[in-house]
Amino acid sequence: MSNDLEQLDQAIIGTLRGMARRSRSPSEMFRELKRRLGMEIHVLTLLSYFRHAFYLTLAEAKPIAAFSRNEEREIEDEPLFDELLFSAILGHRSDWEGCG
Numbered sequence: 001m002s003n004d005l006e007q008l009d010q011a012i013i014g015t016l017r018g019m020a021r022r023s024r025s026p027s028e029m030f031r032e033l034k035r036r037l038g039m040e041i042h043v044l045t046l047l048s049y050f051r052h053a054f055y056l057t058l059a060e061a062k063p064i065a066a067f068s069r070n071e072e073r074e075i076e077d078e079p080l081f082d083e084l085l086f087s088a089i090l091g092h093r094s095d096w097e098g099c100g
Contacts, residue, residue, distance in 0.1 A: 008052055012036055016053040017096055026050075026085035027078040030064070034073065043068065050085070055095040060088035 012033065019029050033049055034041055046068075047061050067081045068074060075081050 008049060009036075012049060013053045013099075016049065017099060020054065020089055020093075021097075025078075025082045026089065027075050027082050030068075030075060030081075039073070041073065043073070046073075053096065054089045055092040056088055060085075060091075 015032065015036075016029050019032065029050075030046070033046060037045065043065050046064050047058070050056055050064055051058070051061050063081055063084045067076050069076075
């Protein structure tokens with residue numbers, strides 16, 4: 001995972017954390033990530049950004065792949081997506097809160 005981290009844009013990770021601090025929904029973070037990285041972004045890249053930004057396990061980040069399994073990589077059930085992911089993000093808040 002550390003090799004992954006070297007390839008991720010730290011400014012984007014900071015943006016995601018800032019959005020979480022302002023109680024923005026994970027679906028909003030997802031859309032921001034797609035906007036910044038391009039619409040053709042691979043699901044593994046999305047998973048990596050969320051996992052590194054919020055110290056999520058692969059199991060905790062799984063809704064990202066599960067809820068965006070369509071050609072446009074759009075979230076199919078935003079309320080459930082937000083509920084599942086936001087609780088995981090908040091569960092690790094003490095890990096990422098002090099980070100940039």
